[in-house]
Amino acid sequence: MRVAKVMSAPEFQLGYPLKWPADRPRSRERKPALFRDGGSRLTMTTARRRLREQVHALTPTGKNWRALNLVLSMNIRFTASGARDQNVSRRDPEDPGVAFYFDLDGKPHVLACDRWDTVADNIAAIAAHIDALRGQERWGVADLRQAFAGHVALPAPDPWWEVLEVARDASIEVINAAYRAKSKTAHPNAGGERGAWDRLSAAFEAAKQERGA
Secondary structure (H helix, E strand, C coil): CCCCCCCCCCCEEEECCCCCCCCCCCCCCCECCCCEECCEECCHHHHHHHHHHHHHCCCCCCCCCCEEEEEEEECCCECCCCCECCCCCCCCCCCCCEEEEEEECCEEEEEEECCECCHHHHHHHHHHHHHHHHHHHHCCCCCHHHHCHHHECCCCCCCHHHHHCCCCCCCHHHHHHHHHHHHHHHCHHHCCCHHHHHHHHHHHHHHHHHHCC
């Protein structure tokens, strides 16, 4: 008798710090917590469980996993065991944004949310959004590929040193000087295009993170 091979569910990787998709705008203001668990505010454990359940539900029972290479990116650091690193901070970060990267049927996608004031709520919002997109397939409106079409991940942005036009090993002083010089013409208030300014700002933030500044 043949026994069907059961593939284990894909594991989530936890990415730190937050890697926000370059093509997605940031929220101008954040709202108080929306999601609840038995009348209480969500914990990280519950929020991550909700997301895991929704991602696993993308694949029909007995089929190969449709969602793979799962990376949950946020400004909270976790230990190798998956527990929150209490040595960094026990509070939610100033930027509670979350970006969830995954491959759906072999194509890279990303869902990002920073509308809510806690990391847990932003994770729960992504889970709720996946549930809504799954509904389109259940109701016969669209299949999953069509439902997720607006969330295909764009190619990675250009390396920060190329955007700033500095050497890969440039010092933070050189990086700051290059950023200030380019800001004079790239900023929207100086007549620059919003896209160019966002690209410059993202490159500067990436450079500072790499230098620990």
